[in-house]
Amino acid sequence: MPTALKFAEAMSRIDSSVTDGVCVLRLNAPPVNTLSIELLGELRAAVREANADGRVRGIVITGGPEHFSAGADVAMFRDIKTAEDAVRISRVFQEAFQEIEDSAKPVTAAVAGKMMGGALELAMACHYRVCARGTVFSMPEVNLGINPGAGGTQRLPRLIGVEAALKMLLTGQPINAAEALKLGLVDAVCDAADLTKPAQASGGTPRKTRERSFPNVLFTEAEKLAARARPELIAPSVILECVRTGVVASFDAGLRAEQLGFARCMETLATRNKIHVFFAVRDTAKVPDLANVPTHAVTRVAVIGMGSMGAGIAQAVLQAGLPVVALDENTAALDRGMQRIRESLEKRVKQGRLSPEKLAAILRQLTATSDWKAVGGADFVIEAVFEDIAVKQTVLVNIERAVGDKTVIASNTSTLSFDRLAEAISRPQRLVGLHFFNPAHAMPLVEVIRHKAAAPETVASALRFAKAIRKTPVLVQNREGFLVNRIFLPYVKEAFRMLKEGADPEAIDRAMVEFGFPMGPLTLMDMAGNDIFVHADAVLVPAFPHHGPTPPIVTELVARGMLGQKSGMGIYRYEKGSPVPHPNPAVRQILAESRARSSRAPRVITPEEITQRLVLRMVAEALRVMEEGIVQRESDVDAAMVLGTGFPDWRGGVLKYARDLGLDEVRTQLQQLAKRFGERFAATNLPLNT
Numbered sequence: 001m002p003t004a005l006k007f008a009e010a011m012s013r014i015d016s017s018v019t020d021g022v023c024v025l026r027l028n029a030p031p032v033n034t035l036s037i038e039l040l041g042e043l044r045a046a047v048r049e050a051n052a053d054g055r056v057r058g059i060v061i062t063g064g065p066e067h068f069s070a071g072a073d074v075a076m077f078r079d080i081k082t083a084e085d086a087v088r089i090s091r092v093f094q095e096a097f098q099e100i101e102d103s104a105k106p107v108t109a110a111v112a113g114k115m116m117g118g119a120l121e122l123a124m125a126c127h128y129r130v131c132a133r134g135t136v137f138s139m140p141e142v143n144l145g146i147n148p149g150a151g152g153t154q155r156l157p158r159l160i161g162v163e164a165a166l167k168m169l170l171t172g173q174p175i176n177a178a179e180a181l182k183l184g185l186v187d188a189v190c191d192a193a194d195l196t197k198p199a200q201a202s203g204g205t206p207r208k209t210r211e212r213s214f215p216n217v218l219f220t221e222a223e224k225l226a227a228r229a230r231p232e233l234i235a236p237s238v239i240l241e242c243v244r245t246g247v248v249a250s251f252d253a254g255l256r257a258e259q260l261g262f263a264r265c266m267e268t269l270a271t272r273n274k275i276h277v278f279f280a281v282r283d284t285a286k287v288p289d290l291a292n293v294p295t296h297a298v299t300r301v302a303v304i305g306m307g308s309m310g311a312g313i314a315q316a317v318l319q320a321g322l323p324v325v326a327l328d329e330n331t332a333a334l335d336r337g338m339q340r341i342r343e344s345l346e347k348r349v350k351q352g353r354l355s356p357e358k359l360a361a362i363l364r365q366l367t368a369t370s371d372w373k374a375v376g377g378a379d380f381v382i383e384a385v386f387e388d389i390a391v392k393q394t395v396l397v398n399i400e401r402a403v404g405d406k407t408v409i410a411s412n413t414s415t416l417s418f419d420r421l422a423e424a425i426s427r428p429q430r431l432v433g434l435h436f437f438n439p440a441h442a443m444p445l446v447e448v449i450r451h452k453a454a455a456p457e458t459v460a461s462a463l464r465f466a467k468a469i470r471k472t473p474v475l476v477q478n479r480e481g482f483l484v485n486r487i488f489l490p491y492v493k494e495a496f497r498m499l500k501e502g503a504d505p506e507a508i509d510r511a512m513v514e515f516g517f518p519m520g521p522l523t524l525m526d527m528a529g530n531d532i533f534v535h536a537d538a539v540l541v542p543a544f545p546h547h548g549p550t551p552p553i554v555t556e557l558v559a560r561g562m563l564g565q566k567s568g569m570g571i572y573r574y575e576k577g578s579p580v581p582h583p584n585p586a587v588r589q590i591l592a593e594s595r596a597r598s599s600r601a602p603r604v605i606t607p608e609e610i611t612q613r614l615v616l617r618m619v620a621e622a623l624r625v626m627e628e629g630i631v632q633r634e635s636d637v638d639a640a641m642v643l644g645t646g647f648p649d650w651r652g653g654v655l656k657y658a659r660d661l662g663l664d665e666v667r668t669q670l671q672q673l674a675k676r677f678g679e680r681f682a683a684t685n686l687p688l689n690t
């Protein structure tokens with residue numbers, strides 16, 4: 001074979017073969033078959049070639065047996081600088097898919113895995129669709145602040161009706177293979193092994209999705225959904241407009257609306273910030289000095305302590321397909337932990353997110369024990385026992401005795417120093433922090449804490465493990481509060497301070513919901529427990545004198561047993577079993593007394609001041625975190641605050657928000673706030689590169 005040809009073949013992103021009149025085009029662009037402009041070009045050429053080949057009666061476009069394609073390459077979006085760039089990219093995709101739809105020979109998409117966005121748009125341009133059992137379909141563009149730009153808003157409603165299409169397009173939520181079959185999105189569901197059997201491609205004639213009539217044109221629910229979106233986020237209304245244009249005007253007019261809509265979305269700061277967060281989250285695990293450190297895949301995990309965190313962690317590990325030994329010395333606590341895991345997984349079955357067979361398989365991987373010997377085979381152990389240094393040190397020694405030299409030992413402590421924990425054991429190089437967030441099975445963030453004795457392989461293994469259980473790990477140096485609590489607790493503290501100065505709890509919470517948080521800081525503290533706040537703040541106060549003391553108002557609440565939702569009373573009052581907050585007269589009384597004792601007269605604090613103080617308090621602390629080198633990069637702070645606290649992604653995270661405000665402006669505002677309210681706002685020397 002001539003070398004040039006060999007080279008060309010090695011570069012090909014599509015494997016083509018013809019058997020019994022069926023041409024199978026298999027996407028082969030590792031690792032995940034992202035749809036790049038180059039891949040689209042090759043696909044068009046391959047379809048053209050198959051049409052010209054006299055042996056070919058039908059064409060199948062497919063990928064791997066478990067994965068078709070990850071959809072469009074988001075990196076392309078990040079590089080878009082102008083409206084013309086956006087329109088051009090949308091048009092390239094639309095034209096490529098159009099050429100496939102215009103094929104004179106029937107084209108079948110044989111797909112599997114997560115069919116998201118561009119991957120689904122490609123499949124919808126084919127004449128027939130068959131999927132493997134277990135395939136899920138979604139149009140998640142809206143979550144990135146954009147509309148589908150490759151015909152998705154036109155073909156999806158023609159296949160499944162306007163109502164169901166808009167539900168997928170506006171929520172971004174997935175549907176499974178059975179639903180896809182019922183709705184008419186796919187023509188058949190089969191075993192993965194049968195995906196490219198010739199029968200799939202024969203018998204049909206070309207059937208263009210664009211020429212189909214709409215099964216229904218119901219807009220009512222979608223209009224309500226789109227109206228609920230914040231004004232900064234225009235994607236929902238753009239999507240609605242694209243679908244409507246396709247219905248009332250034409251398919252081609254709808255495609256044009258997609259191009260222009262995509263350009264409009266890309267021009268908004270909210271969309272650019274969402275894309276910033278997308279990459280911030282993707283980049284957290286990249287740690288240059290650990291890039292070439294060898295790690296082993298984890299095969300057996302042990303979780304010690306089956307309280308709320310341990311059970312959640314065990315569930316997360318099980319859901320990722322790994323076996324778990326769950327140990328608790330208290331058998332009643334162990335039983336409660338097992339029950340919690342079972343109930344939580346059963347809920348997923350009820351929601352249709354897990355099959356009963358998968359549930360049974362997961363539970364078979366779970367071993368409950370109080371016997372340390374059972375931990376012996378684990379190559380990764382996570383302790384989540386009481387937050388007490390003596391208890392934890394004893395547990396770490398027990399773990400070390402039970403496992404081999406290479407086993408990584410992780411602690412989920414939120415407040416204890418790793419230097420102190422490491423003192424107790426003989427292999428401190430194997431110890432690492434894995435700080436999960438509550439509820440651990442659902443929260444995507446994990447802080448990986450690196451202390452000075454930790455070996456690079458240990459830290460690299462922890463990062464790899466966190467990714468293996470589908471979490472986003474952020475590497476954090478060992479310092480009080482780590483990253484998220486260090487930034488978030490001062491924000492909550494500022495809210496407590498404003499209560500004393502005269503603000504109503506409702507006004508504080510409302511301002512932050514208006515800013516974009518899912519709930520305000522005081523409602524959140526009632527959920528987490530005011531006692532938890534006091535406990536965690538007790539660690540931050542001595543470490544960071546500029547934070548100031550814990551506000552007396554919250555210590556008083558705790559002293560009176562007003563811990564939050566769990567005690568029926570906190571800042572707000574709760575009816576039994578309900579999370580809905582009501583004004584709490586007892587708090588009004590405490591506030592009145594505390595304000596009366598103060599030398600300053602209470603004042604009404606405007607929503608603008610509330611927002612400025614609360615958000616800039618986080619910014620000020622995040623700047624110190626950067627200055628101290630607690631994390632590698634600004635975007636790690638952004639990713640962690642979005643995933644860990646609900647900081648709105650369309651504002652880009654704490655430090656992207658500061659950059660959008662302008663660093664000079666931030667400096668000026670922090671100086672003014674420091675003068676008025678104290679050292680905690682004092683600007684550092686703003687280490688960020690301007």
Ligand code: NAD
Nearest residue numbers: 305306307308309328329330333384385386387413414438
């Ligand atoms: P928890 O009190 O609910 O559970 C602790 C469990 O550990 C209990 O079931 C107890 O029986 C078991 N245990 C205690 N001593 C043991 C021993 N010697 N051997 C085996 N098991 C033992 O606590 P939690 O809220 O699940 O927190 C656990 C850890 O996670 C703590 O370090 C905490 O700081 C940390 N954490 C908690 C949160 C949170 O929001 N609750 C968040 C992040 C981290």
